[in-house]
């Protein structure tokens with residue numbers, strides 16, 4: 063019977079445990095360039111079985127929030143190289159989450175102040191994070207997007223391919239394709255955001271076309287064994303919904319089964335909220351994936367506590383469990399879970415933006431004992 067703390071090999075990547083640091087946006091990389099504070103933050107958390115970085119924009123057009131990192135300038139890639147070197151030096155493994163926000167952006171963040179892009183010109187009832195002139199952060203309504211021309215889509219697929227190559231060259235052990243939480247790929251998937259009448263819209267097959275073009279490009283470039291993907295079948299995050307999620311995501315996972323990916327990362331329920339939202343059957347989804355020949359590790363996320371995580375792995379429901387906020391407040395989360403030690407409280411005031419406070423100042427058990 064597997065344990066949460068057993069090693070596991072997921073595709074081409076061997077992990078020291080099944081405890082995963084989930085992607086967490088922190089808005090602490092001005093100019094989209096990872097800095098020394100970011101190096102410290104990830105280095106502190108290197109005992110995770112796997113670190114998935116915060117969502118990282120594949121291009122300027124894919125940028126949707128202030129001070130999130132990118133994968134599209136030499137400076138950013140140099141910054142990430144320092145992060146991967148530091149994590150590897152501690153014996154950790156790290157993949158980068160590749161992100162295109164689509165309509166979840168603001169004209170002030172877009173190239174030449176233009177409109178964000180999306181499958182259809184439908185504004186999300188959502189907010190993004192901007193930095194004011196005085197350096198303070200603020201949440202603002204997302205801007206109305208423009209619908210992508212079909213002729214633009216191959217260029218975005220190529221952006222994903224280039225970013226995946228850049229990620230491996232920057233020392234990452236692999237990439238996670240961000241296909242969740244109402245961002246661009248998810249906007250194409252969901253019927254509420256995709257009203258296209260060409261072969262990227264309408265049927266399930268058409269709405270999933272962009273996703274598979276991205277998966278094709280990335281796996282051909284860096285190999286399926288270094289490629290994971292995150293999906294969120296029913297989350298309402300960023301104002302997305304679908305008329306019928308079950309056939310849509312059954313089709314998606316049956317398609318993913320043919321690649322031999324490293325892992326499938328599934329957000330259960332409403333992201334950061336109700337796990338039972340919309341009453342989706344995640345066990346059936348995994349069964350459909352495996353019935354189609356899928357053999358990637360199955361990673362679950364959203365509100366797992368220690369016991370739920372232990373049970374999920376020991377029962378075979380999941381191979382890996384991704385923890386978000388617990389990893390913010392506990393750099394040594396794996397040790398704390400192993401020892402069933404108390405967890406640090408989360409500094410809610412300093413989740414997004416700012417500096418070391420609420421970012422790199424959380425104590426580890428070793429530091430607490432020394433005090």
Ligand SMILES: C=C(C(=O)O)c1ccccc1
Nearest residue numbers: 087117127242243299333
């Ligand atoms: C990348 C995010 C996601 O996947 O939800 C995100 C972005 C901003 C704040 C929190 C989370």
